[in-house]
Amino acid sequence: MSRSLVLQQLKSILPPASLITDAAAKRPYETDGLTALREQPWVVVLPETEAQVAQVLRICAACEVPVVARGAGTGLSGGARPVSDGVVLGLSKMNRILEIDIDNCVARLQPGVRNLAVTEAAAEYGLYYAPDPSSQIACSIGGNVAENAGGVHCLKYGLTVHNVVGLKLLTVEGEVLELGGKGLDAPGYDLLAVLCGSEGMLGIVTEVVVRLLPDPAARLVMLAAFADTELASAAVNETIKAGVIPAGMEMMDRLAVQAAEDFAHAGYPRGAGAILLIELDGTAAELAALEAEVTAVVRAAGAFSVDVARDAQQQAIMWKGRKSAFPAVGRIAPDYYCMDGTIPRRRLGEVLGEINLLSREYGLEVANVFHAGDGNLHPLILYDANVPGELARVEEMGGRILERCVEVGGTVTGEHGVGVEKLDQMCVQFTEAELRQFERLKAVFDPAGVLNPGKAIPTLSRCAELGGMHVHRGELPFRNLDRF
Amino acid sequence: MADRGDELAASIRDAAESGQRLVVRGSGSKPWLTATCEGEVLSVAGHTGVMDYRPEELVLTARAGTALDEIEAVLAENGQHLAFEPPRIGGGGTLGGAVAAGLSGPGRPWRGSVRDAVLGVTMINGYGEMLAFGGQVMKNVAGYDVSRLQAGAYGTLGVLLSVSVRVQPSPECERTLHFEQDAPEALATMRDWARLPWPVSATLHERQTLSVRLSGSHAGVAGAVAELGGECSDDLSLWDQLRDRGHRLFGGPVLWRASYPPAAPLQGDECAMEWGGAQRWYRSDVSEHVRAQRGWMRRADAPGQLPGGTYSARIKKAFDPQGVLNASLNAHTGDGEASDAH
Ligand SMILES: Cc1cc2nc3c(=O)[nH]c(=O)nc-3n(C[C@H](O)[C@H](O)[C@H](O)COP(=O)(O)OP(=O)(O)OC[C@H]3O[C@@H](n4cnc5c(N)ncnc54)[C@H](O)[C@@H]3O)c2cc1C
Numbered sequence: 001m002s003r004s005l006v007l008q009q010l011k012s013i014l015p016p017a018s019l020i021t022d023a024a025a026k027r028p029y030e031t032d033g034l035t036a037l038r039e040q041p042w043v044v045v046l047p048e049t050e051a052q053v054a055q056v057l058r059i060c061a062a063c064e065v066p067v068v069a070r071g072a073g074t075g076l077s078g079g080a081r082p083v084s085d086g087v088v089l090g091l092s093k094m095n096r097i098l099e100i101d102i103d104n105c106v107a108r109l110q111p112g113v114r115n116l117a118v119t120e121a122a123a124e125y126g127l128y129y130a131p132d133p134s135s136q137i138a139c140s141i142g143g144n145v146a147e148n149a150g151g152v153h154c155l156k157y158g159l160t161v162h163n164v165v166g167l168k169l170l171t172v173e174g175e176v177l178e179l180g181g182k183g184l185d186a187p188g189y190d191l192l193a194v195l196c197g198s199e200g201m202l203g204i205v206t207e208v209v210v211r212l213l214p215d216p217a218a219r220l221v222m223l224a225a226f227a228d229t230e231l232a233s234a235a236v237n238e239t240i241k242a243g244v245i246p247a248g249m250e251m252m253d254r255l256a257v258q259a260a261e262d263f264a265h266a267g268y269p270r271g272a273g274a275i276l277l278i279e280l281d282g283t284a285a286e287l288a289a290l291e292a293e294v295t296a297v298v299r300a301a302g303a304f305s306v307d308v309a310r311d312a313q314q315q316a317i318m319w320k321g322r323k324s325a326f327p328a329v330g331r332i333a334p335d336y337y338c339m340d341g342t343i344p345r346r347r348l349g350e351v352l353g354e355i356n357l358l359s360r361e362y363g364l365e366v367a368n369v370f371h372a373g374d375g376n377l378h379p380l381i382l383y384d385a386n387v388p389g390e391l392a393r394v395e396e397m398g399g400r401i402l403e404r405c406v407e408v409g410g411t412v413t414g415e416h417g418v419g420v421e422k423l424d425q426m427c428v429q430f431t432e433a434e435l436r437q438f439e440r441l442k443a444v445f446d447p448a449g450v451l452n453p454g455k456a457i458p459t460l461s462r463c464a465e466l467g468g469m470h471v472h473r474g475e476l477p478f479r480n481l482d483r484f
Numbered sequence: 485m486a487d488r489g490d491e492l493a494a495s496i497r498d499a500a501e502s503g504q505r506l507v508v509r510g511s512g513s514k515p516w517l518t519a520t521c522e523g524e525v526l527s528v529a530g531h532t533g534v535m536d537y538r539p540e541e542l543v544l545t546a547r548a549g550t551a552l553d554e555i556e557a558v559l560a561e562n563g564q565h566l567a568f569e570p571p572r573i574g575g576g577g578t579l580g581g582a583v584a585a586g587l588s589g590p591g592r593p594w595r596g597s598v599r600d601a602v603l604g605v606t607m608i609n610g611y612g613e614m615l616a617f618g619g620q621v622m623k624n625v626a627g628y629d630v631s632r633l634q635a636g637a638y639g640t641l642g643v644l645l646s647v648s649v650r651v652q653p654s655p656e657c658e659r660t661l662h663f664e665q666d667a668p669e670a671l672a673t674m675r676d677w678a679r680l681p682w683p684v685s686a687t688l689h690e691r692q693t694l695s696v697r698l699s700g701s702h703a704g705v706a707g708a709v710a711e712l713g714g715e716c717s718d719d720l721s722l723w724d725q726l727r728d729r730g731h732r733l734f735g736g737p738v739l740w741r742a743s744y745p746p747a748a749p750l751q752g753d754e755c756a757m758e759w760g761g762a763q764r765w766y767r768s769d770v771s772e773h774v775r776a777q778r779g780w781m782r783r784a785d786a787p788g789q790l791p792g793g794t795y796s797a798r799i800k801k802a803f804d805p806q807g808v809l810n811a812s813l814n815a816h817t818g819d820g821e822a823s824d825a826h
Contacts, residue, residue: 103747105678126679148625159623161632162600177795181778182745184592184762185636188791189799190599193632197625214681241540243563243653283681285703342621344541374622414623422626429626433613440802441628444795457627 041082071143077419111142148197166209249373266321341405497612510581548580586636610804
């Protein structure tokens with residue numbers, strides 16, 4: 001069937017405002033949060049109902065037109081980046097909170113609901129949704145599922161996969177799978193776990209049921225300042241060793257602290273080489289004991305100052321610097337590239353030191369602001385996209401950081417996903433047999449490869465080629481060819 | 485302490501070639517799960533040993549045949565535990581078996597499930613290939629989450645060789661509270677408490693008594709005891725009995741287990757309720773009620789059936805196309821008969 005026929009069919013099932021073909025109107029959909037990569041999609045569709053999503057899938061699948069799902073487009077690995085001959089399936093119009101069920105402590109959501117909107121809607125019942133990515137004012141719950149998003153509170157309360165109990169999935173073959181529900185388990189293979197973090201490769205999520213947790217009785221946020229990241233890293237490890245699982249434990253290095261302070265005026269100590277933001281929660285009596293314990297631990301680890309925010313307003317200010325750290329860093333350089341490796345916590349100090357050396361070797365500044373309690377690094381490499389060749393050097397340096405993460409026993413992505421960005425590093429992390437197993441799993445749901453082609457899992461031939469390339473790291477042949 | 489990985493992989497490759505079927509076994513503590521399986525027993529026993537454990541990482545990696553007892557002893561020395569409380573039936577059970585069976589203990593709603601704790605696995609699929617998924621870190625979204633998929637898969641997708649699990653600090657203090665309440669009262673109590681930040685870590689309603697386990701810091705638990713009332717005890721044996729199926733509940737005649745939305749209305753014939761109402765036990769089949777409430781039920785001693793359905797069958801094929809591993813647990817309904825959902 002010709003493209004014009006496909007377009008005609010899409011027109012017949014969608015309201016006019018839900019079909020975008022005009023080049024200017026398609027522009028916002030050219031990229032996600034990884035703005036270095038852009039592509040004009042063939043068509044953008046913004047369905048309003050599950051039935052429309054199903055029809056779009058049916059039409060596209062029949063003609064093998066690629067379909068790229070898109071939530072809010074805040075992803076940082078190019079997962080929602082369009083393909084030029086494909087459809088972008090935006091879920092932003094399906095943004096209704098279908099139900100807040102306080103008897104079962106769950107919320108039933110359409111995929112386009114913003115993350116923060118869930119907690120806002122649950123707040124009047126004293127409940128909240130725990131996973132809180134820093135992008136939570138914008139990112140969608142469907143995108144959170146697709147990336148298995150994390151946040152500041154994941155060390156204690158888990159990732160998206162731990163807080164989603166049910167999903168409705170539309171398969172490319174037009175079937176509706178209801179996985180889980182409001183209970184705690186379901187018979188059969190745990191497809192819900194597989195769907196979390198599947199990057200829009202297996203099906204379209206059209207409904208999400210999430211668990212809501214009771215607000216803690218009391219909480220406090222502690223800001224501990226250190227001379228350098230090595231000391232702060234040791235403090236992270238000592239805290240966990242003491243048997244404390246903080247509700248959140250985030251680190252920012254000198255550059256990140258300065259940028260955030262200029263931007264958000266959160267009162268961070270400018271002279272600090274690193275700070276830790278530690279959130280503790282529990283009953284009031286519990287909190288007093290915890291505060292004393294953690295204060296002693298971080299002091300012993302070398303903190304030169306410890307401040308505590310006790311009321312909600314002070315806490316919001318203290319968190320503001322952290323939550324706005326990405327845009328803050330965005331102001332001190334024309335562009336930045338965000339990495340996302342995870343490493344064993346005990347290697348934090350060492351790997352941060354190595355990143356610092358790489359930064360000098362490449363002459364590229366790095367700001368670190370990340371989920372220290374989880375060992376989830378976010379080096380932000382500062383650069384200027386207008387300088388020819390600079391992006392390529394950034395990617396190379398980023399690649400070396402991720403390969404180091406794998407070497408020390410970690411992973412190339414903790415929460416942002418592989419997308420198009422880390423396909424090469426996937427070849428480093430997985431063997432050929434493992435990649436083939438991924439391919440077979442993909443084929444269970446989408447044998448023709450209609451959904452999000454070219455993302456998340458590298459082809460074997462790509463890895464084979466790269467295997468040869470790796471011998472001369474940094475001297476990739478065909479440097480100018482589009483590597484994505 | 486031995487690594488039998490290569491030998492196990494060779495057995496699976498041989499079986500795949502000769503069209504033989506294998507029944508995967510750990511320590512044999514949950515024999516009913518594979519009671520319907522035919523074939524030669526492939527025992528993972530002897531493939532044992534804790535491979536890596538650093539308390540400050542909150543991660544333990546052990547070979548799949550390692551006894552749960554051994555693992556818990558190592559953890560206890562460091563003030564940590566397996567928060568998902570896998571059953572140790574008859575005192576037995578291995579880490580691989582616990583993951584494959586997917587059974588979580590009385591703390592499930594508050595402390596998470598087995599699959600929640602899984603961080604990574606190494607396994608042998610039905611092709612006889614040794615594969616590693618996930619890892620030893622808290623957060624990892626590289627590739628599909630094949631490791632959590634193994635939880636509750638009853639070994640039908642592969643033989644687990646090693647598992648990395650997230651471990652937790654053991655609570656400083658635990659108490660049991662007992663309240664005299666009938667089932668409707670208990671259900672209402674549990675529903676109300678679920679919305680409040682009490683340090684509850686398990687509940688049981690049975691024989692007109694609601695029992696609640698509190699876990700946390702001394703101060704937190706003491707505060708809750710003072711506010712919640714009831715009869716307080718430091719005897720925690722009830723929770724181990726429930727966990728290990730040593731409770732009198734499991735001693736009687738036929739027992740059915742149902743999983744519900746926690747606040748689902750009572751059917752009336754419940755003989756016990758756990759998990760704040762989300763897990764209920766019956767002496768007879770009440771599937772009709774359970775289905776109407778969007779739950780599911782199965783006999784407590786039923787084989788580990790994997791419902792049929794297109795996607796379920798295809799997943800089995802993707803990992804074990806010859807049907808070597810515990811194959812009779814996969815109900816092979818034809819295409820179109822979609823019972824992947826429930
Ligand atoms: C400033 C900033 C801070 C961030 N902080 C964090 C953080 O703390 N933690 C974290 O985990 N991430 C963070 N992110 C990354 C990003 O916000 C998350 O990955 C988020 O989950 C993406 O959601 P989205 O709705 O924007 O998805 P998109 O970017 O639109 O899409 C992401 C992927 O999901 C797929 N997808 C989207 N919707 C669906 C659906 N309904 N069905 C199937 N597939 C779908 C897409 O195809 C794509 O592969 C941050 C991003 C920014 C820009």
